[in-house]
Amino acid sequence: MGDEIARLVTLAFGATVVLITILLIWNLWGTSAPSRHKFGLGFLWGTNWDPNANDFGALPFVYGTVMTSIMALVISVPLGVGAAIFLAELAPPGLSSGCTFLVELLAAVPSVIYGMLAIFTVVPLMREYIEPALKGAFGYLPQFQGPMLGVGYLTAAVVLAIMTFPYIIAISREALLEVPRDQREAALALGATRWETTFKVVVPYARLGILGSIFLGLARALGETMAITMVIGNDSTLHASWFAPGYTIAAVLANEFAEATGKVYTSALVELGLVLFLVTIVINALARLLVLATTRKGTAKVV
């Protein structure tokens, strides 16, 4: 009797996460109704964002979000997986656990602190050195033309890359550690070098987990708000140049939500939130399944 009560009571508390998630979807869907009815699906590819004219299109934000996240992953995946390989395969145990601890601390640094540091370090660095260098080397491409302001897509991507490292490293490392010892020993016994063993045997064995870590990093990057808001320049027109200021979904929410007036304006912002929510939840769901498939113990430890 007492046990049954305990089971039901704890179940009720456990079920709150399901309830909250359902309520969250229902709420976003309901609150975004005016915008959904007015603009329909065209909202997603409308390029104009004009609160004064009550005309709203999401494309500049969707483009900014997707662009910065993909550019960030292009930077952070090779570096992150490389570091994970070093920590899981090569480093002596003491060094490995020490570095892993530091990487976990990196994940604990609040996003607003990344943003503040980026304003005062990464932005001037991009403006003075990196963007001119890129312009000199690839200036014939439209992506590397235009004024170099320091704030913009590329800077946001660099900051995002730094912020996604810890997730990619931590989860890739766990996936690599799950690879059975005999796999390595067999390859080494056949005469493979350390690198060949790692690259041709261990990494392919752990590929689902590594892919999962990339997806988790992607989900983090898509939803990252503060640091991006502080360095992307906040410009809701579309630019081909990577140096140009842009906008992301999360950044426009951070900047405009508190001051939004009128039903359509607010609901358009909520609809942006709904889009962001759906995209991140699908990517997260995929990532968790991939990680589950390799490690089979879930991601309780993952930050």
Add this chain to the structure above:
Amino acid sequence: MNRLTYRKIVNNVMLTLTGLCTLFTVSILFLILGYLVYNGGKSLDWAFFTRLPLPPGEDGGGMANAIVGSAEMVGLAALIGLPIGFMGGIYLAEFSGKIMGFAIRYTADLLNGVPSIVIGIFAWALVVVPLHSFSGLAGAVALGIMLIPISMRTTEQFLSTVPNALREGALALGAPKWKVLATVVVPAAMKGVLTGMILGIARVAGETAPLLFTALNNQFWPRGVNQPTASLPVMIYTHAISPYDDWHRQAWAAGLVLLAMVLVTNIAARWILSRGISVQKG
């Protein structure tokens, strides 16, 4: 150059590269720390902890109201989120069947991955809209919702490290399961659970995005949970993006305080956990 030499060179080059990747990522942490300590240390003084913020141009001032506001909202969030997460975690570790367990666990992980700014919209719709005012309560609700999945998974994780022999011993003495949980299993895992929860609190204490349009901001002392409330992360944001040098100095000081709080909590928690937990004998 023969084939073997080539392979050995590739081996050494690639292994060095992975080491450099690690060096690069780890050195970022030290760069962050060094830069913050250098800039924050210059600007941090006693007034920061005791005085209200001043308009740009006036020297001095502090962020005492933001520290109090943050403490108030995080405390309230802990009251909302931790008990729910704790009870849910007990269900996951001790009672859940395969299907329900998977569903709740998976949803908790998904909720944990929802961008914090979207949680902010949810709290806005839940609290700000009905009460017609930005409030510290709304901010606390947003942070509390974020704490639920975190504390749920932590509780589950530490309860499941309690050895089954402890459960069986108590059950063999004739105690019902709920009594075994309350008097044996939960106390045995308590140290780990509490440590995990403190880590969760440290994480939401640094959150800015869900507070922007729930708690908003305030230049004065918090006057109750139904008023807009200042918080340290939001203060860092508004001061860092402002064009004023004296505000930047305040932002550095606040950043140093916030980062110190987060890092000290994380290091202390790691230290406690590494000294072995879960089972207290005797």
